[in-house]
Amino acid sequence: MSAVITRRIVLAAGTASLLAAPWVARAQANTLRIGMQSILSGPIALLGTSSRNALMMEQDRINAAGGFLGRQIEIVYRDSKGQPQEAARIARELVNSSGCELLIDAEASSASFAVQEVVRNLGIPCIHTNSETSSLTADPKIRAPTAFRVARQGVHDAVAGSIYLSEYASAKKLNKWATCSPDYAYGRDTTAQYLQFFKQFKPDLEVITEAWPKLGQPDFTEVITKLIQAKPQALFTLLYAGDLSAFVNQGNIYALFSQMAVATPNVDYPVLAAIKNLPAGIQSATRYLETFPNTPANKEWGQAYFKKWNERPTNWSWQNTVAMQFYEQAIKKVDALDGKSLADALTGMKISTPFGVDGTITMRDDHTTIGYAIGWGQTIPKEPFIVDVKAADWGKIIELETEWKKQQKYI
């Protein structure tokens, strides 16, 4: 098509643009922007991407239902690479420059503490969705008035896992254990919590060696040979995502998994799928499983995710989904978006969700969630990858968590 663009057409188009500009600006201003930063590149990016995928599904669902307060929502994504200073900078930028009115902090613990200080300073509503280090919300000195957390918590996992593993260790007579966890707040704190409860349930437990590889370490050869030299009967590891995949692949060629029993709470569907020769019999927690809780709602969500993204969701996926569900309910309740109002609404709120062990999850007064599904089973090298799942007892988890908080002088 050949078109002649005359001066008159250009002027008319320009005038139309000027007239339309306020409407466009108003439409943009009417959009509610929600900032989210996560690890979207590197060995852990699988989890960050799965967080973003889940939020995009929520964005579609919420917008189809009319948005928040009649405004369509738009989630603004940024890659922090898991670096604390970058995460803090991005959090400020999302609020101050990008106009985000709510935050989803989908960081690992390596960066969530830095974001927490930004949130405290800005007073903006924020839900941490992936940081599991217990002190982030358990320690009153670190807790921020408008920051909440929808994520597994190390101490919850530690109680649940220790009960399961102590029974397993007693049955198999496994007393000599090794640990291998990432060398940052989550790895250090959560390993300590596991060992504390593990020793409580199995006093004859002996940790004969520890290894602390860096997050994103490319080569675990030295770690693996060190573990082999120590000759433990069993290994507990908190490695995850690409690190866990590399560790298992490298461990396989040393026949590590035939030399010791292995337990890890951190296997996600895509990680299991990425490991080419997944050893059977690894004792493992259910990060996210379509079959646990075994309810139609959970299965429906898992299959919808798979249909949209052609891969299985992760633990980080469901946590981000629940964060948006909490925002949705809280905004409906108070009809407001400011930090104080939403904080009041979120505190003590209970919502219906497929990821609760009884179909509900509660946001406790200490800004952390309870009642989410925690189970342990063992791996098989094909879907559903984890079988024989035993659900954890939340009554016991809360009882021992309270003891732990007292020991830490948090309460």
Next chain:
Amino acid sequence: MDLNALGACLTTSACVVTQTTSGLIVGMLLFLVAAGVTLIFGVLKIVNFAHGTFYMLGGYVAYTALGVTGSYALAVLAGAVSMAVFGVVFERALISRVYSSNVLMQLLICYAVVLIFDDLVKIIWGPEFHAMGMPPTFQVPPLFIAGGVVPPFYAVLIGIAALIAVVLGLGLSMTRLGKTVRAAAINAQMVSALGVDTTLLFAIVFAVGGGLAGLAGALAAPVRSLSPGMGFSVLIESFIVTVIGGMGSIAGALVSALLIGLVRGFGTIGFPQFTDGLIYIVMIAILLLRPQGLFGRRL
């Protein structure tokens, strides 16, 4: 620090064999990367800060080639050859334009290439990690030598790297091309004046350097997860190896890579919390005694 554990390890054949193998595999893969860095610096006086990118791309190309051909050998070949070609393109298109520039300009260009290719990898292969998986041939139980554990895959990798070290060493000392390269390292202008096409020579050096890094990335791909930016950590260690060995010395790169590998292998037993620090202490100690590096020429 656990000196008792280290002492016990050094007196146990099983521990010595296992940790030595572990040190050798780390060292030999480092050597393949560092050999390229030191060769390029030795001849062209370019500090190729983008060398880790060659390693990363070699791994990714091998990963894709394995998916297409199903053959690990072809995948490794594809990783090495593609990076040799990429090395030539990189040298001709970018580096050749800054030979006479300030070293900061060279570093800036190299760093730009690192960032550009990290992003391109995200676009092409995605931001998430990929796992190549172990070739079926090597999905076998490890060998037990004197009680120590030796994976057959690592034994083959060490063998390949050792073979390349020998070929590289003999090639540089015995062949006409090798002698010309060594001469160019001392005085490129004189070599040019004698009628040697230094443009071609420099391109060949970059091809060899890039090919070695690509080979290392492809060889390591079955056991290391592939992710954007993975070249950076190997780059730092390969520079340490290059500096300890003496900038421009292939023999120095081999010896220092093995030294770093063994320090890592045994350091993890005796100094589990300080293995990285130990490497830097070794580097500082060597440079204090020999500022030019183990095999370097005094500047």
